[in-house]
Amino acid sequence: MFRLLMYLIPLALTIYAFIDCLNTPEDEAKHLPKIAWVFIILLFWIVGPVAWLAAGKLRTPPANGRTPSEWHRNHRMEYVAPDDNPEFLNSLKAEHKKDEALLKDWEADLRRREEELKRREQGEDPKAG
Incomplete structure (x- = not known):
């Protein structure tokens, strides 16, 4: 059972960080371009996802209590x-x-x-x- 958890937890962490990185707008990725973060997450199995979650994304609360997706939906291109x-x-x-x-x-x-x-x-x- 413990051996299974040793593989499932890093895999779940990698999947979560990968999806979070893909859903993050390019201007909110810190320190590196978003594509570089994707490669880091996928190539460095445990260290990559932890680095993304710790330092890869702006994690400030949105203004006026809106969610980030609402902000981007309201500020996208008009056409x-x-x-x-x-x-x-x-x-x-x-x-x-x-x-x-x-x-x-x-x-x-x-x-x-x-x-x-x-x-x-x-x-x-x-x-x-």
């Missing part, structure tokens, strides 16, 4: 999908106008070249007209 973002939609309109102008130029160039070919086929001098 979730690109089609809800007016700046993105305006940039698509600008690209569309630019593409339309380019297409018109290409069509005019194509018409000019086709007329030159017709003149050559009819025996006219293309530089004369």
